[in-house]
Amino acid sequence: MKIGRIALVIGMSILGLVFLFPFFWMFVTALKRPEELSVAISFMPPVPQWHHFYQVLFTDEVVRFYSGLQNTLIICVIVTVTVCMSSAMVGFGFARFRAPGRNILFTLVLATMMLPGIVTMIPQYVMLSQLGLLSLPWPFCYMPWLIWSIPGWAIFIFYYRQYFAGLPKELEDAALIDGCGRFRTFWQIFLPLAGPAVTTVCIFLFQWTYTDYVAPLLYLTSENQTLAVLMMTETSYPGVKFTQPIPPVPYQMTVGILFTLPLIVFFFFAQRYFMQGLATTGLKG
Amino acid sequence: MASNNIPASLQLKPKKTSGLGLNFWQREILAFYGFVSPWILGFIALSVIPLTFAVIISFTNFNGFNLDSLSFLGLSNYKEALQSPNVYRSFALTAQFALYSIPIGMAVALGLALLLNTKIPLRGIFRTLYYLPTMVPGVATALVFQTILNTNSGFINLFISEVVGRPIVIDWVNNYGIGCMVAMGVWGCGTTMVLFLAGLQGIPEELQEAARIDGANKWQVFRHIIWPLLSPITYYQLMMGIIGSLQMFFQAGILSQASGGNFWNPLQSLMVYPSYALSQMMSYQRFGYGTALIWILFVVLLIVAGIIQKTSKYWVYYAVEQEGKAKK
Numbered sequence: 244m245k246i247g248r249i250a251l252v253i254g255m256s257i258l259g260l261v262f263l264f265p266f267f268w269m270f271v272t273a274l275k276r277p278e279e280l281s282v283a284i285s286f287m288p289p290v291p292q293w294h295h296f297y298q299v300l301f302t303d304e305v306v307r308f309y310s311g312l313q314n315t316l317i318i319c320v321i322v323t324v325t326v327c328m329s330s331a332m333v334g335f336g337f338a339r340f341r342a343p344g345r346n347i348l349f350t351l352v353l354a355t356m357m358l359p360g361i362v363t364m365i366p367q368y369v370m371l372s373q374l375g376l377l378s379l380p381w382p383f384c385y386m387p388w389l390i391w392s393i394p395g396w397a398i399f400i401f402y403y404r405q406y407f408a409g410l411p412k413e414l415e416d417a418a419l420i421d422g423c424g425r426f427r428t429f430w431q432i433f434l435p436l437a438g439p440a441v442t443t444v445c446i447f448l449f450q451w452t453y454t455d456y457v458a459p460l461l462y463l464t465s466e467n468q469t470l471a472v473l474m475m476t477e478t479s480y481p482g483v484k485f486t487q488p489i490p491p492v493p494y495q496m497t498v499g500i501l502f503t504l505p506l507i508v509f510f511f512f513a514q515r516y517f518m519q520g521l522a523t524t525g526l527k528g
Numbered sequence: 529m530a531s532n533n534i535p536a537s538l539q540l541k542p543k544k545t546s547g548l549g550l551n552f553w554q555r556e557i558l559a560f561y562g563f564v565s566p567w568i569l570g571f572i573a574l575s576v577i578p579l580t581f582a583v584i585i586s587f588t589n590f591n592g593f594n595l596d597s598l599s600f601l602g603l604s605n606y607k608e609a610l611q612s613p614n615v616y617r618s619f620a621l622t623a624q625f626a627l628y629s630i631p632i633g634m635a636v637a638l639g640l641a642l643l644l645n646t647k648i649p650l651r652g653i654f655r656t657l658y659y660l661p662t663m664v665p666g667v668a669t670a671l672v673f674q675t676i677l678n679t680n681s682g683f684i685n686l687f688i689s690e691v692v693g694r695p696i697v698i699d700w701v702n703n704y705g706i707g708c709m710v711a712m713g714v715w716g717c718g719t720t721m722v723l724f725l726a727g728l729q730g731i732p733e734e735l736q737e738a739a740r741i742d743g744a745n746k747w748q749v750f751r752h753i754i755w756p757l758l759s760p761i762t763y764y765q766l767m768m769g770i771i772g773s774l775q776m777f778f779q780a781g782i783l784s785q786a787s788g789g790n791f792w793n794p795l796q797s798l799m800v801y802p803s804y805a806l807s808q809m810m811s812y813q814r815f816g817y818g819t820a821l822i823w824i825l826f827v828v829l830l831i832v833a834g835i836i837q838k839t840s841k842y843w844v845y846y847a848v849e850q851e852g853k854a855k856k
Contacts, residue, residue, distance in 0.1 A: 252648055258640075259657040265672045265715065266660075268683055272675045280681035329566050336563025340556050348564060355575055361775040361802050362826055365809055365819065366578035366585075369592065394570020425559045454665035457778060460791065471667045475785055492675060499668040510663045514656065521719060522726035 273496035277480065280492060295497040304481035305494045308501070311470030315453060318388050318469060323448040325392035326399060327441060333395045334403025335429045339415060349404075356397040368461050378464045387462045399444050406440040407433060443520035446513050453506060474498045586819040593813075605820035615821065618804035621706060625800060626773040629710045634765055637717040638758075641724035642750075655725070659718035666782055673712050674786035677701055701787045705797030709779045720765055727761040728754065756845040763844045767836060774829050777802035801825060 272280070274291040299305050337349050371377060376386050410433065418428040434441070459469040465477070478498055480491040510517065550558065561568075586605055588598045609615050640658050644651055661669070676683045677700040688696045701708055731754060739749050755762075780803045784794035792810035794803045802825065809818030 248648060251643070251646070252650065255643060255648070255654050259654060262658055262661060262715065265669075265676065266664075268676055269668070269672045272672075280675075333564050333567040336560050340560035340563065342557040342560035345560060348568070351571065352567065355571065357771070358575070359771060359775045359826065359829060361777065361806075362582065362822055363575060363578045365806070365815070365822070366582040367574060369585075369815065370578055370581060373595065391574065394567045394574065400567065425563075429563070450663070454667075456665075456667055456782065471665055474671075475667055475782070475791075492671075492681075495671055496675065499665075499671050503664050503668050506663045506665070507660065510660070511656075517659075518722055518726075521722045 269496050269500055273493055273500055275493050277491075277493060292493065295493055296501070298481060299494065299497050299501060302481075304479075305491070306473050306478045306498055308470070308473075308498065310466075311468060311473040314459075314463070314467055315469040315471065318385060318455075318459070319449050319452045321385055321388050322392050322452045323445050325389065326396050326448055327444050329393055330395035330399035330444065331403045331434060331437065331441065332429065334400045335407050335433060337400065337404045338407035339429075339433075352397050352400055356401065364457070364461075371462070377462060381467060384463055384467045387458070399448075402444065403437070403440060406437055410436060439516075439519075442513075443516050446516050447520060449509075450506065470498070470502055474502060582819050582823070585816050586823055588816045590816040590819075591813040592809075592815050601816070605817045606824070608817065609821050609824055614804065615801075618799050618801045621799060622774060622776070622801040625706050625709060625776065626770060628706065629713045629773055630766065630769040632710060633713050633717045634720060634762070634769065636714050637720035637765075638724050638762075640717075640721045641728055642754075644721075644725055645728040655722075658721055661715045662718040664716075666778060667786075669712055669716065670779070670782035670786040673708060673715075674701070674783065677708055678787075701783065702795060702797050705780070705783070705795065708783060709776075709798070712779055712783070723761055723765065724758065727758050731757045759844045760846060763836075763840055767833060770832055770836065771829060774825065774832070775802050776800060777806055781806075 271286060271288065273295055274293065275288045276290075276292055279288055295305075299308055337345065337352070371387055371390075376390075378384070379386060414432055414436075415428055418432055419425075423432070454471065455469075456471050456475075459472050463469065463472070468477075474495060478491045478495045480494060585598075587602060588600055590598060644655050644658075648654075664672075675681065679685065679697055679699045679701075682700070684700065685696050685698055688698075735753050735757075736749050739753055744752070777800065780794045780798040780800050781791040784798050785791040787795065789795045790811070793807040794800075799807070801821075805818045805821035805825065808814045808821065
């Protein structure tokens with residue numbers, strides 16, 4: 244029995260190492276010189292190129308790191324704040340008011356949740372480009388994200404609806420009797436009570452938007468591009484001019500590590516919410 | 529009406545109606561539509577209109593620029609799609625991807641969840657470890673898999689070369705593109721694992737205890753208690769897995785781009801059905817044809833989802849107390 248358990252822990256550790264290996268390989272690759280890439284396995288390059296990190300963080304010769312990060316974060320803030328608030332509002336409407344048409348509308352919300360994103364992706368792109376919302380100058384280039392965010396997202400509307408429906412009816416009655424308007428009831432009484440739900444929704448929104456690739460690729464021009472896209476398309480090998488273009492793999496890996504690291508750190512602080520959020524949103528879907 | 533003996537400040541006055549003179553229920557309806565209006569507007573602007581537009585252009589020769597001079601082709605886009613060998617090839621790749629990635633991904637996730645549900649030391653650390661890959665952005669995942677799978681400099685080829693003692697040059701991405709994407713998917717199975725784990729933790733210990741006392745072995749406990757009680761989650765995962773893998777194009781595009789190809793027009797080995805449709809639109813400007821391809825995909829998705837849903841009553845088990853929970 245005891246031996247079995249020890250074997251189990253050892254087996255799971257080995258499996259854990261397999262899961263960790265790509266992280267390790269990312270790191271090793273980032274520290275290699277390009278000519279070292281295809282030489283036999285070296286778990287640590289003979290001369291680790293730590294200056295790759297320096298070059299990415301403190302110069303612009305590899306990739307416009309801060310410009311990309313800034314655009315990523317602006318989009319994250321726009322989407323997270325707007326979707327979180329509007330989904331809460333719409334979810335509250337579905338949870339707390341009786342009106343003809345409510346059930347039909349809610350069925351439609353659920354139906355859009357099941358609608359594959361690929362079906363609307365390109366028509367939306369064509370329409371927004373016909374409306375002239377593509378490649379706008381700086382502050383306006385984020386318009387598409389605002390347009391997607393204001394209506395709220397179906398999955399979070401559903402999540403908030405379930406949450407608000409679980410809160411006692413008396414809260415609302417008390418507020419109404421005291422003369423509190425309906426929006427104020429939502430804003431000052433229900434939203435503060437939905438703290439855990441708001442946190443969960445924000446965390447997922449932030450992660451999804453931070454890692455998104457397709458929408459920025461479709462809607463942003465190079466000068467306002469996010470870090471995820473810049474890493475793939477505009478990372479270059481700085482310095483010496485080579486006769487043949489050298490794939491900047493170590494530099495891409497360096498950017499990749501610096502891009503992933505904030506998410507990993509974020510995860511360690513918010514782990515509880517991730518796990519709970521998955522369990523609740525997933526099981527109710 | 530009101531007695532004059534009562535001071536004016538204490539007299540009940542009829543409550544002021546709102547400016548519009550509406551009663552309580554009318555205001556409730558107004559409030560509901562007020563709260564829900566952002567979604568309604570968004571639904572019309574971002575779903576109804578684009579979908580209508582997509583239906584219309586799937587019958588035309590729309591190329592992204594010729595809105596003023598569109599010509600209607602009738603069903604010819606759909607006919608061409610059903611006759612094109614490229615379409616069938618890409619669809620076969622998608623089917624292959626779904627058939628490998630869903631069972632493998634779910635089996636690994638369920639296995640890990642079962643292991644994590646036992647009382648072993650360092651459980652929390654293992655859970656974090658297996659979940660961590662899901663936090664890596666897709667672009668970074670594709671890059672790191674590319675460096676692991678690369679023909680000349682990838683870890684796998686270097687490792688095999690080392691073991692065999694002679695240089696091995698296998699072009700994994702170009703020959704086993706689907707396998708590479710399945711591997712990427714399995715690495716990120718942490719989400720499914722957490723869902724299974726949550727389900728396992730919801731199974732009452734007494735049930736398993738009782739079965740064990742009755743002499744059931746570990747397999748029997750799994751087969752007759754854990755599996756049926758977990759089946760709603762399995763069903764949900766299966767549905768999501770199918771919807772996800774049939775419309776999967778991001779992994780193919782990004783892995784192709786990381787290997788030096790194009791995002792919208794992936795390598796042949798990675799040309800799954802949605803990627804093919806997108807490449808027709810984004811690389812060849814055939815928006816009408818591409819949209820028709822997407823609508824065909826949508827119909828296939830509905831059929832497959834319908835079949836799974838119909839069969840669910842034979843294998844998905846809804847416990848009484850779960851129904852009670854759902855009603856709350």
